[in-house]
Amino acid sequence: xxxxxxxxxxxxxxxxxxxxxxxxxxxxxxxxxxxxxxxxxxxxxxxxxxxxxxxxxxxxxxxxxxxxxxxxxxxxxxxxxxxxxxxxxxxxxxxxxxxxxxxxxxxxxxxxxxxxxxxxxxxxxxxxxxxxxxxxxxxxxxxxxxxxxxxxxxxxxxxxxxxxxxxxxxxxxxxxxxxxxxxxxxxxxxxxxxxxxxxxxxxxxxxxxxxxxxxxxxxxxxxxxxxxxxxxxxxxxxxxxxxxxxxxxxxxxxxxxxxxxxxxxxxxxxxxxxxxxxxxxxxxxxxxxxxxxxxxxxxxxxxxxxxxxxxxxxxxxxxxxxxxxxxxxxxxxxxxxxxxxxxxxxxxxxxxxxxxxxxxxxxxxxxxxxxxxxxxxxxxxxxxxxxxxxxxxxxxxxxxxxxxxxxxxxxxxxxxxxxxxxxxxxxxxxxxxxxxxxxxxxxxxxxxxxxxxxxxxxxxxxxxxxxxxxxxxxxxxxxxxxxxxxxxxxxxxxxxxxxxxxxxxxxxxxxxxxxxxxxxxxxxxxxxxxxxxxxxxxxxxxxxxxxxxxxxxxxxxxxxxxxxxxxxxxxxxxxxxxxxxxxxxxxxxxxxxxxxxxxxxxxxxxxxxxxxxxxxxxxxxxxxxxxxxxxxxxxxxxxxxxxxxxxxxxxxxxxxxxxxxxxxxxxxxxxxxxxxxxxxxxxxxxxxxxxxxxxxxxxxxxxxxxxxxxxxxxxxxxxxxxxxxxxxxxx
Numbered sequence: 001x002x003x004x005x006x007x008x009x010x011x012x013x014x015x016x017x018x019x020x021x022x023x024x025x026x027x028x029x030x031x032x033x034x035x036x037x038x039x040x041x042x043x044x045x046x047x048x049x050x051x052x053x054x055x056x057x058x059x060x061x062x063x064x065x066x067x068x069x070x071x072x073x074x075x076x077x078x079x080x081x082x083x084x085x086x087x088x089x090x091x092x093x094x095x096x097x098x099x100x101x102x103x104x105x106x107x108x109x110x111x112x113x114x115x116x117x118x119x120x121x122x123x124x125x126x127x128x129x130x131x132x133x134x135x136x137x138x139x140x141x142x143x144x145x146x147x148x149x150x151x152x153x154x155x156x157x158x159x160x161x162x163x164x165x166x167x168x169x170x171x172x173x174x175x176x177x178x179x180x181x182x183x184x185x186x187x188x189x190x191x192x193x194x195x196x197x198x199x200x201x202x203x204x205x206x207x208x209x210x211x212x213x214x215x216x217x218x219x220x221x222x223x224x225x226x227x228x229x230x231x232x233x234x235x236x237x238x239x240x241x242x243x244x245x246x247x248x249x250x251x252x253x254x255x256x257x258x259x260x261x262x263x264x265x266x267x268x269x270x271x272x273x274x275x276x277x278x279x280x281x282x283x284x285x286x287x288x289x290x291x292x293x294x295x296x297x298x299x300x301x302x303x304x305x306x307x308x309x310x311x312x313x314x315x316x317x318x319x320x321x322x323x324x325x326x327x328x329x330x331x332x333x334x335x336x337x338x339x340x341x342x343x344x345x346x347x348x349x350x351x352x353x354x355x356x357x358x359x360x361x362x363x364x365x366x367x368x369x370x371x372x373x374x375x376x377x378x379x380x381x382x383x384x385x386x387x388x389x390x391x392x393x394x395x396x397x398x399x400x401x402x403x404x405x406x407x408x409x410x411x412x413x414x415x416x417x418x419x420x421x422x423x424x425x426x427x428x429x430x431x432x433x434x435x436x437x438x439x440x441x442x443x444x445x446x447x448x449x450x451x452x453x454x455x456x457x458x459x460x461x462x463x464x465x466x467x468x469x470x471x472x473x474x475x476x477x478x479x480x481x482x483x484x485x486x487x488x489x490x491x492x493x494x495x496x497x498x499x500x501x502x503x504x505x506x507x508x509x510x511x512x513x514x515x516x517x518x519x520x521x522x523x524x525x526x527x528x529x530x531x532x533x534x535x536x537x538x539x540x541x542x543x544x545x546x547x548x549x550x551x552x553x554x555x556x557x558x559x560x561x562x563x564x565x566x567x568x569x570x571x572x573x574x575x576x577x578x579x580x581x582x583x584x585x586x587x588x589x590x591x592x593x594x595x596x597x598x599x600x601x602x603x604x605x606x607x608x609x610x611x612x613x614x615x616x617x618x619x620x621x622x623x624x625x626x627x628x629x630x631x632x633x634x635x636x637x638x639x640x641x642x643x644x645x646x647x648x649x650x651x652x653x654x655x656x657x658x659x660x661x662x663x664x665x666x667x668x669x670x671x672x673x674x675x676x677x678x679x680x681x682x683x684x685x686x687x688x689x690x691x692x693x694x695x696x697x698x699x700x701x702x703x704x705x706x707x708x709x710x711x712x713x714x715x716x717x718x719x720x721x722x723x724x725x726x727x728x729x730x731x
Contacts, residue, residue, distance in 0.1 A: 032066035126626040140585025149713040152280035160591035165213030189259035191244035212478035223255035234725025239267040280314040303343040330696035375408035501557030531571040561595035579617035608633035622663035629656035672724040679720040
């Protein structure tokens, strides 16, 4: 009788709570965990995002967690409705975010021995841009660098290292490299981007050459996870227009993802009064198609292709196509045709073998004034990996082969270059303890021109028992083979003569880094995390362009001494259940070279930078506000000697943006705001960017005049502009 009374009392003291967990765009979230605070009572959502949970009578607090989403807490009152709706927001810095770039397998960000930063499509939507290149400007430690004030080519700096040290991949394939370094980040349809993974520091053990400074891996959506149809379009007050369209369909056992991007800017502007276009005019189209084929045992078979065509020009305001390649009116006109094919296939074996491949071709027809640069590059890449788990070991072995064909019309290329690069790597991830992991790896490559190259690395990771703290320590070796003309367009534009000092040797580097992450779950439903890193890289044979020895030349040669890149970075992320969130980061770095006892600060490299993304979401009204920006410290600039009136050091500068987004129930969004609302440009204070802009072909015979020079540029030359756009997703 007593037991029956006790059971009756318990049943009356319990209530049944039902609900659904969804994303901000109404997509159900499967396998979200719903927990009653202060108890061990928990459940998971089903494929439709629904859950049922017993909760105590009276006022109760529940916590909802899901992989890749910000933790959300909700208080259930005594008069609660039987069914509730819980909305989770993407957490761009979540410890549990799934990553692949660190170890070539899908693991949570927490479990990866390599520190990998993850940025979702939602993060990039806080400051929409027509290219991934521009979108990266709000990531701490990364800076898109514009290298030419006329053609606006650029590269990506990671922790102060120039673009050629950064490998850019699409779905893990080394697509963007060599000749495409300065253009390959254009034309990737952002509507198809699932996330971007960033690894800072050498990744040569797994990825080979060009990953000395780090890598950027652009992960596209899968046909299963992508919406059935989506479109995003926006325009600016500078008359820039961008359109992204994507969709998916099924054909038998195959699922396909199709997307296209079109960007046009055809309105010449000369707001600084130098008779040159402030921003390069562009007409670009890109098409991307990805296929996933269903196979037995869930084996992978994926194939994707991309095609990009771009026509861009910049120069004197009265330039037109009839002046292309002549010496009457100066212009820089670049035609680019690029195709890519990539895929992954799991072999039909009981062992875990995967073959990945990529092919790409890049044709470039450029005219820099009356100097033509005609180049063609083709790259074939194949890699076979074998993964085996036994005991505490996760062994990865792989063999890779890369063939590069390159030819151009410059005097430095007397015949087409054909480079063979076979390689072999092995990696062992050892789980010493559930809280301790050790990663040992080594790679051997044989370059047909430069011979044998060995790249070892070691990484250690510790995480706390409650998985709120992570410590990573890593040491690695990297190497890089340089191709000047494919990487540095300062060698082609302007009037300087290019000079090579002997044959350029491959660069080698040693890198050490420490990374610590701590996450706090605060009262009131807020989450606070700290991500701190320290890095040090030592270079031998570093190739540094010399602008100063002779103002009429750019001299390339291997450094006789050594070079160093070192620094610390800090990211602070905070999110509150009210809808307020902030991501703030800063990096302090010192990048320099030492030759014959003389220390030189690296050109075009800041000592301090900061980034921020602050947002507030009015969920009830489905309106969000985003304030993004960066702050870049002073840097040394490539002047033309003592007679150059332009400062040899920049002042600190900042690009800041604001945006308002309104969501509607039918899948539509409207967004708008102001980019660079401080109206900053490098010409602030009357500074001239282009030397001798009145005589670009140097026809005036005056030895007192400085040469025509376009390499003095360090930031975007585009002032404030409003923008307005629409976004639609059909799930």
